[in-house]
Amino acid sequence: MAARHFLLMAVLVSMDGSALLASPGDDYHHAKVFIVSPQDLSRPWIDYERPEEIRIRVEGAVLPRDGVVRISLNGRGTDVAFESEEQRVALPDLEDGVHVLRASFHDNDGIERGTPAVSTFFSRRYLELIVHEDYPVAAEAPRGDGSAGHLHDVEEWDMGGRSWEEWGEQTEDEALVLRMWARRGGHNRGLPWEASKIFRVYADFHQQVMANQSLWSTNDFLIYRTMDRGMGNKLESLVSSFVFALVTNRVFLVDSTTIHHVLKPPRGLRWHYSPLADFLDHDFLYERSKLLDLRWQNKLEFPNLLCKDLRDTYQSQFLFVFSDQYFLPAMMHNIRYRETVRDWFGEDLFGTVARYLIAPKESIMSAAAQHYRAHLQGRKNVGIQLRTATMKGHDIALMAEGMHPFAWKDWVDAFFKCAYFSVTRGDNSSYFIATDNTRVHPLARNHLGSEANWVEHAVTRSTIAGHADALIDIVTLSLCDDLVITTMSTFGYLPAALSSIVPLVVTYHSTCYRDLTSQPCFHKWSYLHDASCYDRHSMVSPEVRFCGIYIPPEQLADALW
DSSP states (O other): OOOOOEEEEEEEEEOSSGGGOOOTTOOOTTOEEEEEESOTTOOOEEOSSSOOEEEEEEESOOTTTSEEEEEEETTEEEEEEEOSSEEEEEEOOOOSEEEEEEEEEEETTSOEEEEEEEEEEEEEEOGGGSOOSSSOOOOSOOOOOOOOOOOOOGGGOOOTTOOGGGSOOOOHHHHHHHHHHHHSOSSSSSOOHHHHHHHHHHHHHHHHHHTOGGGTTTSOEEEEEOOSSOHHHHHHHHHHHHHHHHHTTOEEEEEOHHHHHHBOOOTTOOOBSHHHHHHSOHHHHHHTEEEEEEOTTOOSSHHHHHHSOHHHHOOOSEEEEEEOSOOHHHHHTSTTTHHHHHHHHOSOHHHHHHHHHOOBOHHHHHHHHHHIIIIITTSEEEEEEEOSSOTTOOOHHHHHTTOOTTOOHHHHHHHHHHHHHHSOOOTTEEEEEEESOTTHHHHHHHHHGGGEEOOOOOOOSSSHHHHHHHHHHHHHHHTSSEEEEETTOHHHHHHHHHHTOOOEEEOTTSOEEEOSOSSOOOTTGGGGTTOTTOOTTTSOOGGGSOTTSOOOGGGHHHHOO
């Protein structure tokens, strides 16, 4: 992949007024540089197509007559020298995290003079806007509605004589992970027969459609697109979108650089969107498309998932689902689909679908399996998922010092204490640590000794490698005998669901409790309160529990919102 750079506009403006202009021969001790943007302690989004603008104001000197303004980033000098009042500058990619920008005036002898400016900011970038040469990502948003095509009903799907076992071979490491997922406790061991049948017939139908381009203009498709969120959010919305495609008889495709780089297509599915986008006429595609926005900040569409016939409501031939949420429970309580979905996938709904759909690349499975053999196998082990950056917000000043605000002593201690008492203490204990802050590692060693272990890698959402490393942690956690996870963290939900382990949860109050289920929690159930079909008494299941708050099962119905 060719190196990508973010363009940042730098605008330097000298103050008007002769009293502020330095004359030749001045020593410029009173020259001052001000960083107008990005402001100190701000949180700019770094976007390749809409570059962040850096604006700098200078007092007490005139550029370029008196000198230049030089830029350093995160303590390192750059070759950027502003010699005019307005320049365009290309900086290397900024990863998610805290950055310190320093601007200083240098006279014509190269000596730094006057007062420099410093701005500390927390950057986030739109990863999914990057177009990878192997996996083109459509940059235009779908528009308009069109007539619907039709897939056969599920009962009419035919296997075509293909054996399920013919789809792909497994390496030794992949086989280890899949065996661990299949044999772990939970509502279903392995893949339920009905689910296996559904996956087989759907995969065969999917292959038939994708292998024949003449069928692309007559069948209905659901195209899932990811957001710039963590791996937990991406995979939960991926699973939800796949079930949406199943119950509405659509061909499921994925338009995501991240997903295509870290996951293999599930057995029998050719789920890349790019062949469809390249083959179909642009106007034909977009005139028959609709964007279904199921992001956390959009409440409007969620009630439809609970109350409406989804084929009648969304009739466009190409339905693009843009989401960062686990919205499957809304469909699960829809009277049109709930019996069918339960019959297909059983009580372990998310885990059953996820174990089919989520197939990490071989390198990811191998890294997790090798760590398991070296540090966890044959020992009483616990996986600890400790997220220090919570959804309560970030304090930039604390982050600049390297520690997130919720990583206070009681908060961190609660994870280690919970893990310590979840196993019978002995010489063969082992504690796997997955965290978003490497400063947790020495704390873990202080509490748990040499039995604490982790996979060494950088922590970032800003690169494909960072997402792959996150998935290594998720798979390794799923191989542990027990789990201690962070409240309200979708990252922690994934290993619990994949392994059907009901995890221990550490709350914001530094307490620990055993959750009700291995199923992820539906964070946006409150969006459905005003839905026309909502019934707080009949629509009860563990997925719609109060996330992060322990409620005894017998009190669940009365406690639901």
